[in-house]
Amino acid sequence: MIELGYYxxxxxxxxxxxxxxxxxxxxRGRREDLHxxxxxxxxxxxxxxxxxxxxxxxxxVVGDYQMEYVWGNSDxxxxxxxxxxALWGGQSGSLLFWGWLVSMYSxxxxxxxxxxxxxxxxxxxxxLMVVQVFFLAIVIFGSDPFRRADFIPxxxxxxxxxxxxPAMVIHPPCLYLGMIGFTVPFAFAVGALxxxxxxxxWLKKARMWAIVGxxxxxxxxxxxxxxxxxELGWGGxxxxxxxxxxxxxxWLAGTAYIHSAMIQERKQMLKIWNxxxxxxxxxxxxxxxxxxxxxxxxxxxxxxQSNIGYxxxxxxxxxxVVSAGLLIWRRNDLKSENHLDSYLSRESAFLFGNLxxxxxxxxxxxxxxxxxxxxxxxxxRISLGPPFFNQFMIPIGLGILLLMGIGPxxxxxxxxxxxxxxxxxxxxxxxxxxxxxxxxFGVVHSYALVTFxxxxxVTGTVLIEFWRGIRARMSAHGExxxxxFFRLFGKGQRRYGGYIVHIGVVIIFIGFAGAAFTQExxxxxxxxxxxxxxNYDLTYRGLHYxxxxxxxxxxxxxxxxxxxxxxxxMMPRKDWYxxxxxxxxxVAIHATVGSDLYLILxxxxxxxxxxxxxxxxxxLVSWYWIGAIVMxxxxxxxxxxxxxxxxxx
Amino acid sequence: xxxxxxxxxxxxxxxxxxxxxxxxxxxxxALCLSWMGPAWSQSAExxxxxxxxxxQGRAEAQPSPQVDFAKLEAALMNxxxxxxxxxLSGSYCGGATEAKxxxxxxxxxxxxxxxxxxxxxxxxxEWILAVPEKTGFNVLAWAVPIGxxxxxxxxxxxxxxxxxxxxVAAGGSAPAGGAGSVPSxxxxxxxxxxxxxxxxxxxxxxxxxxxxxxxxxxxxxxxxIEDEDTHPQPGQVQSAAAGRPSGSDLSRPSASTGSPVAxxxxxxxxxxxxxxxxARELEDD
Numbered sequence: 056m057i058e059l060g061y062y063x064x065x066x067x068x069x070x071x072x073x074x075x076x077x078x079x080x081x082x083r084g085r086r087e088d089l090h091x092x093x094x095x096x097x098x099x100x101x102x103x104x105x106x107x108x109x110x111x112x113x114x115x116v117v118g119d120y121q122m123e124y125v126w127g128n129s130d131x132x133x134x135x136x137x138x139x140x141a142l143w144g145g146q147s148g149s150l151l152f153w154g155w156l157v158s159m160y161s162x163x164x165x166x167x168x169x170x171x172x173x174x175x176x177x178x179x180x181x182x183l184m185v186v187q188v189f190f191l192a193i194v195i196f197g198s199d200p201f202r203r204a205d206f207i208p209x210x211x212x213x214x215x216x217x218x219x220x221p222a223m224v225i226h227p228p229c230l231y232l233g234m235i236g237f238t239v240p241f242a243f244a245v246g247a248l249x250x251x252x253x254x255x256x257w258l259k260k261a262r263m264w265a266i267v268g269x270x271x272x273x274x275x276x277x278x279x280x281x282x283x284x285x286e287l288g289w290g291g292x293x294x295x296x297x298x299x300x301x302x303x304x305x306w307l308a309g310t311a312y313i314h315s316a317m318i319q320e321r322k323q324m325l326k327i328w329n330x331x332x333x334x335x336x337x338x339x340x341x342x343x344x345x346x347x348x349x350x351x352x353x354x355x356x357x358x359x360q361s362n363i364g365y366x367x368x369x370x371x372x373x374x375x376v377v378s379a380g381l382l383i384w385r386r387n388d389l390k391s392e393n394h395l396d397s398y399l400s401r402e403s404a405f406l407f408g409n410l411x412x413x414x415x416x417x418x419x420x421x422x423x424x425x426x427x428x429x430x431x432x433x434x435x436r437i438s439l440g441p442p443f444f445n446q447f448m449i450p451i452g453l454g455i456l457l458l459m460g461i462g463p464x465x466x467x468x469x470x471x472x473x474x475x476x477x478x479x480x481x482x483x484x485x486x487x488x489x490x491x492x493x494x495x496f497g498v499v500h501s502y503a504l505v506t507f508x509x510x511x512x513v514t515g516t517v518l519i520e521f522w523r524g525i526r527a528r529m530s531a532h533g534e535x536x537x538x539x540f541f542r543l544f545g546k547g548q549r550r551y552g553g554y555i556v557h558i559g560v561v562i563i564f565i566g567f568a569g570a571a572f573t574q575e576x577x578x579x580x581x582x583x584x585x586x587x588x589x590n591y592d593l594t595y596r597g598l599h600y601x602x603x604x605x606x607x608x609x610x611x612x613x614x615x616x617x618x619x620x621x622x623x624x625m626m627p628r629k630d631w632y633x634x635x636x637x638x639x640x641x642v643a644i645h646a647t648v649g650s651d652l653y654l655i656l657x658x659x660x661x662x663x664x665x666x667x668x669x670x671x672x673x674x675l676v677s678w679y680w681i682g683a684i685v686m687x688x689x690x691x692x693x694x695x696x697x698x699x700x701x702x703x704x
Numbered sequence: 705x706x707x708x709x710x711x712x713x714x715x716x717x718x719x720x721x722x723x724x725x726x727x728x729x730x731x732x733x734a735l736c737l738s739w740m741g742p743a744w745s746q747s748a749e750x751x752x753x754x755x756x757x758x759x760q761g762r763a764e765a766q767p768s769p770q771v772d773f774a775k776l777e778a779a780l781m782n783x784x785x786x787x788x789x790x791x792l793s794g795s796y797c798g799g800a801t802e803a804k805x806x807x808x809x810x811x812x813x814x815x816x817x818x819x820x821x822x823x824x825x826x827x828x829x830e831w832i833l834a835v836p837e838k839t840g841f842n843v844l845a846w847a848v849p850i851g852x853x854x855x856x857x858x859x860x861x862x863x864x865x866x867x868x869x870x871x872v873a874a875g876g877s878a879p880a881g882g883a884g885s886v887p888s889x890x891x892x893x894x895x896x897x898x899x900x901x902x903x904x905x906x907x908x909x910x911x912x913x914x915x916x917x918x919x920x921x922x923x924x925x926x927x928x929i930e931d932e933d934t935h936p937q938p939g940q941v942q943s944a945a946a947g948r949p950s951g952s953d954l955s956r957p958s959a960s961t962g963s964p965v966a967x968x969x970x971x972x973x974x975x976x977x978x979x980x981x982x983a984r985e986l987e988d989d
């Protein structure tokens with residue numbers, strides 16, 4: 056199996072390199088026959104990388120511990136579910152998995168765009184194969200997952216306990232699908248720059264791939280937050296950790312690109328800007344991988360330091376230089392055909408949105424790397440923790456929320472102040488009303504008030520847009536409101552799917568606002584003692600022990616009563632992984648739509664059975680998860696194929 | 705010597721400057737507010753019910769109630785070398801537990817919050833602070849992102865001005881609520897702005913763009929129609945779908961109303977008529 060996997064990787068590398076060369080030759084000679092061959096080689100690469108991945112998965116399933124990677128990331132007692140996830144649990148396996156995903160995306164691009172001409176698709180496939188060859192070369196020459204151990208160990212050492220969670224089986228693939236998803240629009244952009252086909256064709260072809268990448272990256276970020284919330288036990292889901300930042304930055308830049316591309320599609324403007332955005336998005340994915348893999352910046356879940364970082368550093372520099380060079384080369388061809396009609400227009404709102412999104416991405420980027428610069432310059436270590444990032448990102452987030460409300464209603468091309476007053480009077484009225492109601496209920500937290508107010512404003516604008524669409528259909532087609540509502544999605548899913556995404560973001564922001572009211576408390580309880588917190592009573596009923604062949608578990612049994620009614624038994628736990636010699640905390644969460652009660656077993660005294668508990672009351676956290684689901688659903692709606700209206704000749 | 709920058713700006717530029725200036729000011733004010741005031745998380749932590757929970761419960765009391773340990777833990781990083789750059793708040797490894805115990809011991813010895821922080825800095829170094837002091841090189845951590853945002857705002861403002869100048873040079877109309885049409889397409893060199901406007905296709909909106917009569921599309925359509933309706937231009941209006949009536953055709957006198965839309969004084973009524981015509985037009989598709 057080791058040989059099969061290794062040689063499959065080598066064959067994949069060969070196929071990838073061949074596809075790259077064939078695609079270049081096909082482009083240079085405008086030869087469709089060579090382009091066909093390049094496409095076949097792309098599919099061959101996908102086949103061989105799939106075979107290599109299947110080889111590792113098989114080794115995990117049968118427990119082939121002679122493979123160092125399998126030995127270091129699994130053991131006999133691990134459930135099959137986690138064994139499958141162990142493929143991306145370590146450095147080399149995750150790189151191979153990354154390479155496999157690149158090959159699958161490339162194969163799908165080659166399939167979907169098989170009828171497109173060689174002039175654009177030649178450079179596109181060549182670019183994809185450059186990325187493919189880079190990853191396969193790293194796996195083979197820098198971090199080989201098929202390396203054989205000198206002896207045959209009877210059992211593996213097991214996967215990192217923190218990674219043994221269902222979220223970690225879903226989160227990394229989702230994140231990788233997002234990061235790699237942006238490789239495809241990047242390849243289209245590079246293809247357009249090389250071929251000189253700089254009209255909207257590349258943009259339209261890349262659109263679907265960009266949205267796919269955006270959805271997966273967003274979902275991956277949220278799933279990462281879900282894992283952190285359940286597994287890391289610090290009461291929150293986002294801590295501005297460098298690795299979190301690494302995947303958040305490209306998402307912000309990608310969001311800017313998706314919006315900015317609409318302006319080019321409609322008005323043939325911002326051609327160079329859209330190029331810059333998509334190139335930046337891809338560069339940020341490589342940068343994120345670079346800081347995660349190089350060990351340059353310490354993080355709770357970065358991979359171990361290795362020489363892989365040098366490969367990524369070199370590739371990052373190469374990507375930046377080539378991208379900048381292509382942009383400079385084609386700068387005259389990228390001039391806009393049109394101009395902005397007015398500063399009061401949707402185009403301007405999108406541009407301000409771009410500014411804020413990129414400003415946010417840059418603030419996160421600089422905050423992530425500044426400690427490293429500071430240490431290089433001053434020789435002193437410093438930290439930039441969550442309070443630093445919140446100082447920037449909360450106002451930036453509110454700015455984005457505001458523009459999300461303005462964007463859908465402000466007309467394209469131009470608007471007048473009087474028209475704006477008419478358009479926005481209802482949503483602004485709703486916003487002011489909501490803020491007054493909240494003030495009347497005693498909510499005085501400034502950020503929370505602004506957030507809730509803006510959430511109402513954005514919801515108002517989206518609902519007005521829906522209502523106007525329904526009304527237009529009712530008057531144009533005589534449909535009833537329900538039918539009109541569903542038919543809006545049937546024919547205008549791109550627009551209305553986008554609005555659903557906005558609603559999802561609003562729900563997420565409500566979840567964020569809830570964080571302003573978080574309360575925490577900690578105490579040490581003896582068996583039988585009751586702890587009152589808000590309207591809850593927590594009665595500690597003692598410790599429970601459980602032992603499996605590889606894990607010793609001790610849990611505190613806590614009865615939760617709310618308003619004198621039993622509502623749940625909470626069992627926060629400490630797990631001792633004997634093989635890894637690692638201690639992990641398992642939190643207990645009583646989740647409702649309104650708030651989460653989040654209980655952590657901090658320490659225990661086994662002699663006296665006294666337990667130290669830490670409690671977080673996290674309002675509206677569920678809204679964050681619900682909002683993310685809505686956002687993904689909206690994104691999927693956007694991706695549905697559009698029913699085109701027949702145009703009479 | 706004339707002082708150019710003291711020349712009065714045209715109204716449109718003033719409006720632009722005001723718009724850009726307002727946005728920049730709001731942004732800077734928001735950042736300053738968040739910088740100087742309590743950040744969200746900090747205020748959340750300061751509103752912690754640590755003391756409250758323990759007073760309400762029958763648990764043991766904190767040794768020094770005047771010290772907000774939750775706030776302190778949020779302001780410090782976990783000193784454990786193995787656990788990466790996590791805040792102390794929410795860390796439960798051996799190193800974190802030791803640091804928390806130490807914090808409570810300092811409080812029991814009578815140190816206030818500032819003194820405890822100073823003790824930690826003296827012991828571990830400045831990196832123990834979740835947010836460093838705003839001195840020396842550290843100032844760049846704030847200055848660079850704010851500077852980048854301002855530079856970005858300046859570039860955007862420059863782009864908007866340049867776009868405005870190019871549009872005016874190409875024969876476009878006054879922006880933002882100003883009357884007049886805005887042509888699309890490039891301008892022929894040597895021709896006058898007026899004739900360019902007349903000869904060039906005036907509608908950016910193409911028939912296939914309409915697809916579904918979504919409200920924003922209607923708004924676009926209405927903007928185009930009203931634009932031409934109010935300021936009729938000579939020349940043929942181009943429609944992307946050959947043989948189909950263009951947007952401007954909808955503003956012609958119709959059989960049903962018998963009058964040009966421009967003759968209708970009430971803007972709402974005018975828009976209603978246009979909307980009705982648009983709806984009929986879309987039904988024909």
